[in-house]
Amino acid sequence: MEPKAAAAPRRTPSLVLAEFETASGVLHAAEKVHQSGYVRWDAHTPFPVHGMDRAMGLKDSRLGWIVLACALTGLSGAFVMMHWMNGIDYPTVVGDKPPGAPGTVPSMVPILFELTILLSAFGAVFGMLFLNKLPRHHHPIFASERFRRATDDRFFISIDADDPKFDVDATRAFLEAAHASRVELIEEDAS
Amino acid sequence: MAYWEPVTELGEAAFVQPGSTLQDITNDIARVSETRAPRGWWICFLLALSFSGIFLFCVSYLFWRGVGVWGNTAPVYWAWDITNFVWWVGIGHAGTLISAILFIFRQRWRTAINRFAEAMTIFAVICALIFPGIHVGRPWLLYYVFPLPNQMSVWPNFKSPLLWDVFAVGTYFTVSLLFWYTGLIPDLATLRDRSLDKWRQQIYGFFALGWRGSNRHWQHYERCYLILAGISTPLVLSVHSVVSMDFATSVIPGWHTTIFPPYFVAGAIFSGFAMVETVLLIARSVFKLHRVVLMRHLELMNKFLLLTSLLVGYAYSMEFFIAWYSGNPNEIAHFFVNRPTGPYWWAWVWMIGCNVFVPQLYWSKKLRTSIPVMFVVSILINIGMWFERFVIIVSSLNRDFLPSAWGYYRPTIIDVGTFAGTIGVFFTFFLLFMRWLPMVGMAEVKGTMPQADPHLASHRKVDGVPAPAHGELVAEGAE
Numbered sequence A: 001m002e003p004k005a006a007a008a009p010r011r012t013p014s015l016v017l018a019e020f021e022t023a024s025g026v027l028h029a030a031e032k033v034h035q036s037g038y039v040r041w042d043a044h045t046p047f048p049v050h051g052m053d054r055a056m057g058l059k060d061s062r063l064g065w066i067v068l069a070c071a072l073t074g075l076s077g078a079f080v081m082m083h084w085m086n087g088i089d090y091p092t093v094v095g096d097k098p099p100g101a102p103g104t105v106p107s108m109v110p111i112l113f114e115l116t117i118l119l120s121a122f123g124a125v126f127g128m129l130f131l132n133k134l135p136r137h138h139h140p141i142f143a144s145e146r147f148r149r150a151t152d153d154r155f156f157i158s159i160d161a162d163d164p165k166f167d168v169d170a171t172r173a174f175l176e177a178a179h180a181s182r183v184e185l186i187e188e189d190a191s
Numbered sequence B: 001m002a003y004w005e006p007v008t009e010l011g012e013a014a015f016v017q018p019g020s021t022l023q024d025i026t027n028d029i030a031r032v033s034e035t036r037a038p039r040g041w042w043i044c045f046l047l048a049l050s051f052s053g054i055f056l057f058c059v060s061y062l063f064w065r066g067v068g069v070w071g072n073t074a075p076v077y078w079a080w081d082i083t084n085f086v087w088w089v090g091i092g093h094a095g096t097l098i099s100a101i102l103f104i105f106r107q108r109w110r111t112a113i114n115r116f117a118e119a120m121t122i123f124a125v126i127c128a129l130i131f132p133g134i135h136v137g138r139p140w141l142l143y144y145v146f147p148l149p150n151q152m153s154v155w156p157n158f159k160s161p162l163l164w165d166v167f168a169v170g171t172y173f174t175v176s177l178l179f180w181y182t183g184l185i186p187d188l189a190t191l192r193d194r195s196l197d198k199w200r201q202q203i204y205g206f207f208a209l210g211w212r213g214s215n216r217h218w219q220h221y222e223r224c225y226l227i228l229a230g231i232s233t234p235l236v237l238s239v240h241s242v243v244s245m246d247f248a249t250s251v252i253p254g255w256h257t258t259i260f261p262p263y264f265v266a267g268a269i270f271s272g273f274a275m276v277e278t279v280l281l282i283a284r285s286v287f288k289l290h291r292v293v294l295m296r297h298l299e300l301m302n303k304f305l306l307l308t309s310l311l312v313g314y315a316y317s318m319e320f321f322i323a324w325y326s327g328n329p330n331e332i333a334h335f336f337v338n339r340p341t342g343p344y345w346w347a348w349v350w351m352i353g354c355n356v357f358v359p360q361l362y363w364s365k366k367l368r369t370s371i372p373v374m375f376v377v378s379i380l381i382n383i384g385m386w387f388e389r390f391v392i393i394v395s396s397l398n399r400d401f402l403p404s405a406w407g408y409y410r411p412t413i414i415d416v417g418t419f420a421g422t423i424g425v426f427f428t429f430f431l432l433f434m435r436w437l438p439m440v441g442m443a444e445v446k447g448t449m450p451q452a453d454p455h456l457a458s459h460r461k462v463d464g465v466p467a468p469a470h471g472e473l474v475a476e477g478a479e
Helices: A023-035 A052-056 A063-089 A105-131 A146-151 A168-177 B022-034 B039-065 B080-104 B108-112 B114-135 B139-145 B161-194 B198-208 B215-248 B260-287 B295-326 B329-341 B345-363 B371-397 B413-436 B442-447
Strands: A011-020 A041-044 A155-160 A182-189
Touching: A011 A023, A011 A146, A011 A168, A023 A041, A023 A052, A023 A155, A023 A168, A041 B215, A052 B215, A063 A105, A063 B215, A105 B161, A105 B215, A146 A155, A146 B161, A155 A168, A168 A182, B022 B161, B022 B413, B022 B442, B039 B114, B039 B260, B039 B413, B080 B108, B080 B114, B080 B161, B080 B215, B080 B260, B080 B371, B080 B413, B108 B114, B108 B295, B108 B442, B114 B139, B114 B161, B114 B260, B114 B413, B139 B161, B161 B198, B161 B215, B161 B442, B215 B260, B260 B295, B260 B371, B260 B413, B295 B329, B295 B345, B295 B371, B329 B345, B329 B371, B345 B371
Parallel strands: none
Antiparallel strands: A011 A155, A011 A182, A041 A155
């Protein structure tokens, strides 16, 4: 049995969560949070809110570059595969065409295209998950009961405790001044 | 003018029933998986399940006895199985069209039906892939089509359209699955957050990947969705084009046609829209989705059906023209004599009647806004499109170049059972999807509602938009 005295762990704040009732409310609050210099914070909305990326000062997504790299890999991989298999390793003459490139490039087009698309799709989905650091099933924010409505009809702003500007009382007061309908502090057990 | 506002001058109405709150949408859609299934669902499910049983029986018998249990014989070696394959792949196409092409064109009405249509794509492509798989005769040698090192040291022939088909349909299935799942992630998170018991929370939570609606995530997510839509658009056009090349690269009159790729794509979208509509009408009445799936959506789909019917009709008439213009007696005999008056004239009549004539009813607004009419028409179109593939495949093959080799193809009961069985498999998957997954994209529907517009002010009175109700439409001034 654990001694009773050790049962109450020390709690440290992990984030402050502010709730808003409307899309416009959260958008204007996000502008204020961004302007006042917070960096480790986020908005949580049931659907992407138009203009939020600009309000938060986010840079353009880099996902397109990942997808481009995957697309080029798919294209060149498909070419190398077909040229090597039908042209070099086991030359296959069909329709009286010389095996391998360049003679058979026209008949390679469908598979070149399909593999480009296939790898681009993998790049888009897995690249998106990579950039988002998902899957991540445990996050301090899920400790909030009210946060369940973030995927329903409520809008939230969370400011992380490891933000350089973070201060429990000041941040809380700041969010209240930004017309949050409710502000709560989320704490975790200190490790 | 905000993007969600209907253009009343064009006779448009709201995307979502006016007066609905964000929570209404969540409740309407999430409720389906949280409450007991309605009786209508059980009836449909048990029916579909019994057809799946027929499918399992037929396929087991086929594997036991061999392909001889089908009616395929000289000169018709490609019969129902390939007909069914092309039919099912085609049905899948509307799903990608709705989710990708309409997304790129910013057709926001697609949000009511896109999840459905994407699910339909996946299940239809599963049904489609079954047929070439069981048609090879020795299914345990199916790995020959993949570029795998094997004991014969032979690689696949990449010049073969049949191999292109493997890559095209395989890619199509994979990309559709990724697209569908990506769209599901935020909605799975909604189901996770609404769940009251541990099991639901854990299962939906597992697949929701810890989604927390973060805007930093939404940014990459939206870009991902846009890229997927962008690459799916040429993909969907390529898939049925490649399927059509299975035929078009041959020398058989009736197959050897350069118009095939666009003709097949138009037909695919046509039949797919019809199937979406059939399934949607069933789901709408069984699960009472009248708030989200409005007559406006259905009418737009019917206009799409009319358009694609005209495209298909154009392709049919072009086939006649090209046959005549080619001056080739085999082509002329095939299109002008064999198809309309040959042994399969009745299939040709079904094809023309259902695909070209029946959809013309939709010129009338009264008919295209009538639920019973559209239900019957959508089924007739699918019958017509099945017969189109039957006409292309069987009537082109049954009269070979040598009249002495002519033959008449008759399906066996196993052919019929396998086909009917895949319809059961399709609906079994579909009903399970409707029951357990959000069948309308909640996050996407919410994005088209007035409440999603962050610049909406309460003093602005807009037609069709309700007065602010309990904090839903609180304006900027009220903050």
